[in-house]
Amino acid sequence: MGITKDLIKGIVVGVISDIIVGFLLYLFPSLPQVPEIVSPFWWILLPVVFVAFFVGLGLMRGNGSGAGLVAVGTDYPKHVQDSQDFQKFGVWWRGTLGRLYRTGDLYVHMEGPFCPNCATKLSSNKNEKFLGWFTEHTWICPDCEEEYERPKKFLYKEKNAAKSIAKKKFGIT
Numbered sequence: 001m002g003i004t005k006d007l008i009k010g011i012v013v014g015v016i017s018d019i020i021v022g023f024l025l026y027l028f029p030s031l032p033q034v035p036e037i038v039s040p041f042w043w044i045l046l047p048v049v050f051v052a053f054f055v056g057l058g059l060m061r062g063n064g065s066g067a068g069l070v071a072v073g074t075d076y077p078k079h080v081q082d083s084q085d086f087q088k089f090g091v092w093w094r095g096t097l098g099r100l101y102r103t104g105d106l107y108v109h110m111e112g113p114f115c116p117n118c119a120t121k122l123s124s125n126k127n128e129k130f131l132g133w134f135t136e137h138t139w140i141c142p143d144c145e146e147e148y149e150r151p152k153k154f155l156y157k158e159k160n161a162a163k164s165i166a167k168k169k170f171g172i173t
Contacts (some may be wrong), residue, residue: 095166115141
């Protein structure tokens with residue numbers, strides 16, 4: 001898998017947490033060490049402070065990448081740069097490139113699947129065959145009642161597969 005940005009961020013957050021705790025213990029030597037803590041006050045206060053700190057950090061990021069503590073990458077971008085429709089798995093998808101904030105990172109928002117005949121958003125459907133032993137997963141159009149087979153390899157992950165194609169179309173790695 002290799003080293004990813006999230007792994008590096010996790011390591012940095014861990015090191016920063018250790019530094020903060022060490023600094024607090026240096027400033028306030030009267031603070032009891034973890035095994036000596038008896039009062040429930042400390043068990044409640046310290047986690048609340050750390051959670052508030054990291055949630056605040058995630059809210060300050062606000063870049064629309066979805067990688068922070070606040071998952072905003074799934075929201076429709078407020079500042080759209082480009083939008084493209086394309087076909088994948090026999091149905092249509094719409095990828096929109098944009099930013100949630102003017103200074104945020106670019107990200108791709110996916111919509112779909114849509115019916116190739118009437119452009120209506122498709123619904124998921126399960127067809128049980130042979131006494132329920134075999135299940136066929138399909139998309140069905142609520143308007144024209146056309147049925148489209150869902151890919152077995154990407155079942156329930158079709159949007160991610162379509163998103164990777166959209167990223168290539170927009171030139172995002």
